[in-house]
Amino acid sequence: MKERLLLIGNGMAGVRTIEEILERDSSKYEITIIGEEKYTNYNRIMLSNVLQNKMTVDEIITNPMQWYEENNIKLVNHDPAVAMDTERKEVTTESGLKLAYDKCIIATGSRAFILPIEGSQLEGVIGFRTIDDTLLMLEQAKKYKRAAVIGGGLLGLEAAKGLVDQGMEVTVIHLEKWLMETQLNEPAGNLLKKDLEKQGIQFLMEKKTTRIIGTTRVEGLEFSDGTTLEADVVIMSVGIRPVTQLAKDAGLTVERGIVVNDFMETSAADVYAVGECAQHNNMVYGLVAPLYEQGKVLADLLTDRPVEGYKGSTVSTSLKVSGCDLFSAGIIRESDEVKSIEAFNGLANSYKKLFIKDNHIVGIVLYGDVSEENRYHKMLRDKKDISELNPVTLLASAEDGGVSDSVVNWDDADTVCGCNGVTKGTIVGAIQTQGLTSVAEVSRCTKAGNSCGKCKGDIGELLAHVLGDKVAQAPTGICGCTDLTRDEIVLQIHEKGLMTSKEVFKELQFRNEEGCSKCRPAINFYLNVAFPKEHEDEKESRFVNERMHGNIQKSGQFSVIPRMRGGQTTPQQLLKIAQVAEKYNVPLVKVTGSQRIGLYGVNKEDLPDIWEELDMTSASAYAKAVRSVKTCVGAAFCRFGTQDSMGLGIKLEERFEYIDTPHKFKMGVSACPRSCAESGVKDFGVIGVENGFQIYIGGNGGTEVKEAQLLTTVETEQEVIDICGAMLQYYRKTGEYAERTAPWIERLGFDHVKAILLDPAQRQALNAELDEAVAGKRKDPWTEVRNNENNEKELYTVGRV
Amino acid sequence: MIEQKQKVFVAKLQELPMRIGREVIVDENKIAVFRLSDDRVRAIGGVCPHSHGPLAEGIVSGDYVYCPLRDYKVSLIDGKVQEPDDGSVATYEVVIEDDSVYILL
Numbered sequence: 001m002k003e004r005l006l007l008i009g010n011g012m013a014g015v016r017t018i019e020e021i022l023e024r025d026s027s028k029y030e031i032t033i034i035g036e037e038k039y040t041n042y043n044r045i046m047l048s049n050v051l052q053n054k055m056t057v058d059e060i061i062t063n064p065m066q067w068y069e070e071n072n073i074k075l076v077n078h079d080p081a082v083a084m085d086t087e088r089k090e091v092t093t094e095s096g097l098k099l100a101y102d103k104c105i106i107a108t109g110s111r112a113f114i115l116p117i118e119g120s121q122l123e124g125v126i127g128f129r130t131i132d133d134t135l136l137m138l139e140q141a142k143k144y145k146r147a148a149v150i151g152g153g154l155l156g157l158e159a160a161k162g163l164v165d166q167g168m169e170v171t172v173i174h175l176e177k178w179l180m181e182t183q184l185n186e187p188a189g190n191l192l193k194k195d196l197e198k199q200g201i202q203f204l205m206e207k208k209t210t211r212i213i214g215t216t217r218v219e220g221l222e223f224s225d226g227t228t229l230e231a232d233v234v235i236m237s238v239g240i241r242p243v244t245q246l247a248k249d250a251g252l253t254v255e256r257g258i259v260v261n262d263f264m265e266t267s268a269a270d271v272y273a274v275g276e277c278a279q280h281n282n283m284v285y286g287l288v289a290p291l292y293e294q295g296k297v298l299a300d301l302l303t304d305r306p307v308e309g310y311k312g313s314t315v316s317t318s319l320k321v322s323g324c325d326l327f328s329a330g331i332i333r334e335s336d337e338v339k340s341i342e343a344f345n346g347l348a349n350s351y352k353k354l355f356i357k358d359n360h361i362v363g364i365v366l367y368g369d370v371s372e373e374n375r376y377h378k379m380l381r382d383k384k385d386i387s388e389l390n391p392v393t394l395l396a397s398a399e400d401g402g403v404s405d406s407v408v409n410w411d412d413a414d415t416v417c418g419c420n421g422v423t424k425g426t427i428v429g430a431i432q433t434q435g436l437t438s439v440a441e442v443s444r445c446t447k448a449g450n451s452c453g454k455c456k457g458d459i460g461e462l463l464a465h466v467l468g469d470k471v472a473q474a475p476t477g478i479c480g481c482t483d484l485t486r487d488e489i490v491l492q493i494h495e496k497g498l499m500t501s502k503e504v505f506k507e508l509q510f511r512n513e514e515g516c517s518k519c520r521p522a523i524n525f526y527l528n529v530a531f532p533k534e535h536e537d538e539k540e541s542r543f544v545n546e547r548m549h550g551n552i553q554k555s556g557q558f559s560v561i562p563r564m565r566g567g568q569t570t571p572q573q574l575l576k577i578a579q580v581a582e583k584y585n586v587p588l589v590k591v592t593g594s595q596r597i598g599l600y601g602v603n604k605e606d607l608p609d610i611w612e613e614l615d616m617t618s619a620s621a622y623a624k625a626v627r628s629v630k631t632c633v634g635a636a637f638c639r640f641g642t643q644d645s646m647g648l649g650i651k652l653e654e655r656f657e658y659i660d661t662p663h664k665f666k667m668g669v670s671a672c673p674r675s676c677a678e679s680g681v682k683d684f685g686v687i688g689v690e691n692g693f694q695i696y697i698g699g700n701g702g703t704e705v706k707e708a709q710l711l712t713t714v715e716t717e718q719e720v721i722d723i724c725g726a727m728l729q730y731y732r733k734t735g736e737y738a739e740r741t742a743p744w745i746e747r748l749g750f751d752h753v754k755a756i757l758l759d760p761a762q763r764q765a766l767n768a769e770l771d772e773a774v775a776g777k778r779k780d781p782w783t784e785v786r787n788n789e790n791n792e793k794e795l796y797t798v799g800r801v
Numbered sequence: 802m803i804e805q806k807q808k809v810f811v812a813k814l815q816e817l818p819m820r821i822g823r824e825v826i827v828d829e830n831k832i833a834v835f836r837l838s839d840d841r842v843r844a845i846g847g848v849c850p851h852s853h854g855p856l857a858e859g860i861v862s863g864d865y866v867y868c869p870l871r872d873y874k875v876s877l878i879d880g881k882v883q884e885p886d887d888g889s890v891a892t893y894e895v896v897i898e899d900d901s902v903y904i905l906l
Binding site: 512513514515516517520521539540541543544547548552554556604794795797798799800801 | 816828852854858859860
């Protein structure tokens with residue numbers, strides 16, 4: 001008969017241990033898991049993403065019911081263990097169920113610590129720890145306006161950001177002088193505070209909460225200095241406490257946590273503890289990586305494998321708030337033995353500090369730019385001797401001449417995915433044995449990259465490295481020249497600071513030194529977006545239409561479509577167009593699909609003269625760029641019109657014309673739901689209604705018809721313009737070249753895009769980024785050719801003999 | 802007997818942008834001339850054998866040009882359309898004298 005293995009606690013550490021055991025020997029045990037919550041195992045780290053609208057509850061479930069069934073695991077859910085008898089080897093649950101075991105793992109985790117002050121039991125006081133807490137917070141955010149978050153640590157700040165995203169006014173109350181004081185030092189903490197203030201969070205620093213005011217429901221907070229703060233909801237995030245009552249009652253040795261040795265054995269025979277409830281060598285860990293390391297040790301032990309024992313972990317932290325990149329690991333306080341070097345970049349608002357003891361890095365604080373986190377973290381873990389490196393080299397980025405450390409050179413035992421504790425060896429093994437060819441497949445099979453996703457670049461590098469020539473069949477690359485995906489290429493462009501197509505092709509080892517007709521325009525676009533100021537547009541990498549500023553036709557001739565913003569024209573323009581068409585014998589004059597007039601069948605060498613004589617600007621009708629805006633006549637003339645659709649269309653066009661996008665970006669503005677401008681099939685469609693404007697995004701009337709989805713309704717034209725700008729920039733930054741907005745939204749998830757565009761702080765940041773990127777670049781190309789600004793007239797020369 | 806070839810002036814080398822074609826029409830015969838990244842100059846028939854696209858407008862990569870209409874890949878060395886397609890265009894000899902580029906017909 002199989003031995004009975006009982007796991008108390010259906011959370012990340014425990015279930016991970018079971019997974020490790022099953023991987024080693026899936027038939028050794030008859031497994032039962034007792035869970036307190038009503039959900040199957042989920043990724044607790046991602047709760048703040050649920051709160052910030054970045055993920056749904058379903059998305060953070062890591063082991064659905066099916067997983068338990070497939071592995072023959074009995075799940076006793078929503079029924080916490082209440083008593084344990086280590087003599088009889090039996091555990092009792094709340095419902096009275098008695099479960100016998102041969103081996104028992106306690107992984108009860110921890111709970112949010114609720115300050116023992118007056119009023120802490122009031123309605124509206126919430127700890128942030130579980131799915132139910134998160135759902136409660138989301139629900140309360142709908143009903144109430146003001147939130148107070150007690151505790152400016154990791155969880156508190158993520159909760160605060162989430163509540164701001166839910167539309168609440170949020171104040172964080174922190175006892176210490178700077179935020180996240182256990183992970184950050186003062187300068188980094190202050191940078192973080194500034195960035196979070198920009199995102200709408202308010203702070204009360206060095207304040208001690210003494211009382212929660214209210215009768216049945218919370219009304220406010222009172223502090224030790226006598227001041228008060230009004231609040232409708234209070235989030236307690238002052239820390240977590242290991243859940244140990246069950247173990248304590250059963251007579252196990254418990255201090256801060258359940259005491260375990262190097263083999264995760266408690267003081268009782270055949271009882272083990274892992275995760276946040278366990279205390280090893282005086283340390284109780286509250287982060288995920290150590291829990292996974294413990295799980296592996298225990299799995300080895302329970303499947304009779306040689307086991308060295310757990311030696312403790314160096315913990316590292318990063319914060320999941322967009323726009324606040326930080327990383328911290330190890331010892332970050334100076335002492336007689338620990339010295340530090342630091343670099344502060346006031347321009348980029350970034351900061352790095354390394355703590356060094358006996359020629360080894362023992363601590364890291366990075367803020368703003370965390371691109372070096374893997375490099376430093378590995379030096380720390382490997383206890384690399386740095387006496388050879390002078391401080392400047394050490395602080396310099398790897399690309400600036402420091403020591404480059406690609407994941408390819410790591411040891412198999414090195415962790416690539418910190419969230420899920422996946423080593424390089426595991427990933428490489430999976431790629432080899434399971435024939436994986438994409439980052440997504442690696443994530444599915446190994447869990448690496450499944451949580452915060454920061455390591456996906458490393459996984460891509462490993463894929464490229466392992467598959468080598470074999471990747472010719474891998475359908476992952478953007479074209480036949482490479483097996484790298486768009487994301488991998490863009491990531492490396494940033495990380496390696498690749499400034500020209502030539503460098504990209506060389507550094508990323510494209511099979512053709514000069515790329516091909518697919519990747520050349522794509523790389524040129526990615527570089528334009530990545531380094532708008534530094535990268536000089538590569539004309540020879542533009543497709544003919546964008547190089548010649550006209551659509552090439554079957555005959556090899558071109559079309560000329562002048563700009564008429566919002567579809568409005570004048571008698572003078574019409575006269576000019578007529579004259580030019582006659583003079584140059586233009587074979588076809590036609591009204592286009594987006595309310596312009598096109599001249600078709602123009603010889604290349606006539607283009608500059610025609611543009612000169614028209615004296616009009618280009619409508620970009622040939623470009624992967626913001627196209628013209630289609631409008632209906634609107635409130636000024638139409639009896640149904642509610643808004644000035646022509647006026648808004650013209651404003652949108654003026655504001656965004658000549659901005660390059662991954663694919664064409666079409667807009668329409670209609671003044672009522674009859675939608676005469678076909679707003680419902682535009683990349684960005686606006687429909688005027690009585691109280692404002694409905695905004696629809698991701699529509700497409702082309703090859704694959706897609707209905708646009710309602711994003712939101714806003715009151716003012718300015719909001720329409722701001723949301724449009726944010727969408728454009730986000731599309732530019734994350735879109736694959738030649739990907740229309742419909743598949744782009746499908747790929748990223750509508751809810752994700754929506755959350756970004758509707759977040760005031762992100763919207764503002766994206767608009768600022770867009771403005772900076774296109775400053776001085778939104779020029780009419782026809783005028784530039786007419787003035788021969790870049791010797792472009794040569795392009796229109798045809799030799800005749 | 803020595804065949805007398807016609808020498809046709811195309812442009813000064815510097816006037817040809819790198820990796821952007823120049824079309825030269827000689828007696829209604831279209832020829833596409835390319836200055837490659839290493840300053841070699843190549844001349845081939847200017848019309849793609851498939852959809853008759855103007856090869857001078859194509860994207861140039863290494864020793865190949867891609868037809869702007871249907872993306873056929875054509876060798877600038879021997880004028881052959883690359884697999885999986887077939888066909889070919891003419892190739893012409895190029896001479897550079899004192900920075901002046903000529904094609905021989």
